[in-house]
Amino acid sequence: MIRRLNSQADGFWQDFDQMLDANLEGAGDVNATVQGIIDRVRSEGDAALLDYTRQFDHLDLTTASELEIPKAELFKALEQIDPAQRDALEQAQKRIYDYAEKQAMQSWQYTDDMGNVLGQKITAVDRAGVYVPGGTAAYPSSVLMNAVPAKVAGVEEIIMVAPTPSGKINQTVLAAAAVAGVDRVFRIGGAQAIAALAYGTEQVPAVDKIVGPGNIYVATAKRMVFGKVGIDMVAGPSEVLIICDESANPEWIAMDLFSQAEHDVLARSTLLCTSDQMIEQVAAEMDRLIDGLERADIARQSIESYGCLVKVNDLAEAAEISNRAAPEHLELSVEDPQALLPLIRHAGAIFMGHHTPEVFGDYCAGPNHVLPTSSTARFSSPLGVYDFQKRSTVLQCSAEGGRQLSGVASILARSEGLTAHARSAEYRAELKD
Numbered sequence: 001m002i003r004r005l006n007s008q009a010d011g012f013w014q015d016f017d018q019m020l021d022a023n024l025e026g027a028g029d030v031n032a033t034v035q036g037i038i039d040r041v042r043s044e045g046d047a048a049l050l051d052y053t054r055q056f057d058h059l060d061l062t063t064a065s066e067l068e069i070p071k072a073e074l075f076k077a078l079e080q081i082d083p084a085q086r087d088a089l090e091q092a093q094k095r096i097y098d099y100a101e102k103q104a105m106q107s108w109q110y111t112d113d114m115g116n117v118l119g120q121k122i123t124a125v126d127r128a129g130v131y132v133p134g135g136t137a138a139y140p141s142s143v144l145m146n147a148v149p150a151k152v153a154g155v156e157e158i159i160m161v162a163p164t165p166s167g168k169i170n171q172t173v174l175a176a177a178a179v180a181g182v183d184r185v186f187r188i189g190g191a192q193a194i195a196a197l198a199y200g201t202e203q204v205p206a207v208d209k210i211v212g213p214g215n216i217y218v219a220t221a222k223r224m225v226f227g228k229v230g231i232d233m234v235a236g237p238s239e240v241l242i243i244c245d246e247s248a249n250p251e252w253i254a255m256d257l258f259s260q261a262e263h264d265v266l267a268r269s270t271l272l273c274t275s276d277q278m279i280e281q282v283a284a285e286m287d288r289l290i291d292g293l294e295r296a297d298i299a300r301q302s303i304e305s306y307g308c309l310v311k312v313n314d315l316a317e318a319a320e321i322s323n324r325a326a327p328e329h330l331e332l333s334v335e336d337p338q339a340l341l342p343l344i345r346h347a348g349a350i351f352m353g354h355h356t357p358e359v360f361g362d363y364c365a366g367p368n369h370v371l372p373t374s375s376t377a378r379f380s381s382p383l384g385v386y387d388f389q390k391r392s393t394v395l396q397c398s399a400e401g402g403r404q405l406s407g408v409a410s411i412l413a414r415s416e417g418l419t420a421h422a423r424s425a426e427y428r429a430e431l432k433d
Contacts, residue, residue, distance in 0.1 A: 001283075001290075001300070001307075002303050002307040003019075003307065004279070004309050004310075004311070005019075005308055005309070005310045007311065007321065008311075019306070020324075020325055020375060022268075022306055023237050023267075023306045030216055030217060033191075034220045038191065038194075038225065041192050041195035042199050045201035046067070046201045046204075047064075048192065049064070049192055049201060052190065053188060056192075057164060057189065058166045064201075064202060067187055067204070068186050069174070069185040069187055071183075073174060074175070074178035075178050078174075078175040078178040081171055085172055086175065089140065089179045092141070092363055096368070097148050097152060099366030100149045100384065104152060104153065104386075104389070105122045105385075105386055106122060107122045108120055109394060114398060114405070115400055116396065116397045116401035116405075117394070118393075119394035120394060121391070121393075122390070122391060123390050124150075124153045124156070124388055124390070125208040125209050125388055125390065127157045127158075127205065127206075127207045127208050128208065128210075128388055129158075129159045129161065129209070129212075130143065130146040130147050130150070130158060130159065130161070131212030132160060132212060133189075133212075133215070133218075134170065134189055139213075140170070141176075143160065143176035143177050143180050144179065145369050145383065146212045146232075147180035148180050149385045149387065150211075150388045151180065153386075153387075157205075159182075159184050159186070160182045160184070161188050162185065162188075163187065163188065164187040169187070186203075186204055190221075191218060191220065194225060197229070198229045199225075199228065208229060208230060210230070210231050211370065213235050219236075233383075235370075235372075235373050235374075236374035237264055237306075237374075238260055238263045238264060238267045238373065239260065239269070239270070239328045239329065239373060240268075240328070240329040240330075240331065241270045241271075241272065241325055241330050241331070242256055242257065242269075242270070242330075243318045244274075244282075245315065246278055248333045248354060250284070252354065253271065253333060254285035254289055255289060256331060256357050257269040257271060257282075257286065258286070259357070260302075261300075261302035261303050262302070264298065265302050266306065267306065268307070269308075270309075271309045272321055272322065273311060273312065273318075274311075274315060276311055283309060286303070319343035319344055323343075323346045325375060326346035326372075327377065328373045330344065331356070332350065332353065333353070334353075337353045338352070346375075346377045347377050348371030348372045348377045348381075349361050349367060370383035371383075403429045405428075406425040406428045409422075409425035410422045410425045413425060
């Protein structure tokens with residue numbers, strides 16, 4: 001059911017790299033389709049949104065005002081959902097909030113020996129847009145993970161968009177919006193929702209930054225509107241990489257692999273293991289457990305297409321291979337994860353030890369589950385408060401500081417042939433011609 005690789009086999013690295021790239025969808029006609037949607041939303045506004053909602057979500061709305069879900073509906077949903085669900089949402093929100101508070105950047109200043117004041121001013125973006133998927137599954141956890149850091153950062157207004165196919169509204173998603181402090185919610189999805197957030201329509205306000213996961217049309221739209229607005233990242237299929245040794249529980253490992261595979265047929269689940277016997281035990285558990293999953297068909301296709309069990313020589317080699325993959329989620333299911341951690345350089349989120357499955361990060365542990373995929377953890381980071389904050393540099397020169405800096409600035413400006421720059425500096429030293 002699942003492919004096997006051995007790190008000592010000829011051509012291993014080539015095979016491993018091909019596996020990493022295997023589930024990356026080609027753009028095909030997506031770019032042209034998405035550009036057409038964006039152009040139409042920019043030119044037609046709400047009329048385009050109503051048409052696309054009718055076409056893609058099979059929801060025929062009469063007026064643009066119906067695109068917005070009244071805020072009272074969010075709190076009504078919170079009151080009506082199962083009490084256990086409400087309690088879980090509120091506990092998760094608190095943990096995410098507490099973790100996010102520690103990320104917030106602060107403004108600072110200092111005075112140098114010339115008497116100049118230098119510093120950095122931190123401000124939040126004014127308005128953020130949160131995209132929440134609403135296709136094959138509903139994700140209230142995505143509401144919390146995207147909106148709570150924005151709230152902690154001090155964003156004044158949070159706009160949420162989520163498709164409601166055939167008019168069906170997931171009540172837990174609405175409840176999560178209430179818990180997270182979302183200000184306005186619109187029943188739109190796809191590339192058209194991203195275009196509306198980026199450029200604004202009569203009904204949907206334009207935002208400064210768009211965050212949240214989506215399909216290839218959403219991801220392509222986010223890439224296309226970047227520059228007009230900020231975006232969190234362009235995410236690919238979800239992925240988990242697990243490093244385990246003989247101390248691991250094979251049943252737990254099998255289910256951890258499935259917990260990623262059931263997301264999407266394109267999801268990638270990889271195991272790096274030091275023991276042939278453990279690999280066979282995990283494979284046997286996967287065969288035994290898969291039919292008991294509600295999304296067994298999705299998990300099976302994902303595992304057969306993109307799953308892999310890799311035999312490695314030792315944990316140091318496993319770390320090297322993992323760094324090559326730079327996975328979105330990395331589980332260190334080994335006897336001493338702290339000893340292995342220093343060898344890990346590239347990963348979106350790292351889950352340490354046998355009692356820390358990736359699923360805790362998905363929902364309630366505290367760290368954000370919006371993570372870099374497709375090996376982009378080599379250069380990017382999880383979503384956090386800092387994604388909703390901006391840095392402005394601050395400089396106030398004293399008279400003496402201006403005199404001292406003017407000479408340096410003048411020389412460098414004239415070396416670049418920028419006379420006005422030089423004279424602007426020289427005025428502060430009273431060196432005018």
